Amino acid sequence: MRYENDRPIYLQVIEDISRRLIQGELALGEKLPSVREMAVQYQINPNTASRVYKEMESRGLCYTKRGMGTFITEDSGMIKTSQSEMAENCLDTFLQGMQAIGIDLDEMIQLLRERYAKEEL
Template identity: 40%
Template sequence: MEFNNNMPIYLQVIHKLKQDIVTGKLKLGEKMPSSRDYSNELGLNFNTIARVYKEMEMEDIVFTKRGLGTFITESSEKVENIRLEMAKELIENFINGMLQIGFTQEDMISFIKKSNKK
């Protein structure tokens, strides 16, 4: 995983995990690697991954079973909500970027239609 210096690493890891969950790369109820194993895999500090898991648990994206580990949510509704939040963020970034370079809403729709035909 390559990291962007403009955003905290733990947020980038959370985003990547959310992406893996909504695309099905990580399955509902699947056991996550331990914080230590995942930190070694990514080459990150253990505390960074512990924070990732803690933040995701606070958002009900993962849950911990004492003595067994951390698991992906079993709620397909939660995953769909994450997917919609991510889509909304992508659309907002796209619209803001297009507005900044002078596109109107009609221009954007036309651009999308043309790009979709490729």
């Protein structure tokens, strides 16, 4: 994984795990790697990996069973919430970029339709 310099690494790892969950690569209730395993997998400091799990747990995306490890939430509603949040972030970035170059709503919609049509091929 390539990290962006302008955003904290732990947030980028959370986004990657959330994306994998939304896309079905990770299943509800699935056991996540240990903190050390995650640190190796993502090439991050173990303290950063620990922060990832703490933040995910505070968001309701995972839970810890003492002595057993950390698991993906079994609440499908939390996955839907995460998907909605990620979509909102994508839209915010898109809208800010388009507004910065002077594209109005009608032009945005037309550009989206054209691009979407190309992607469906």
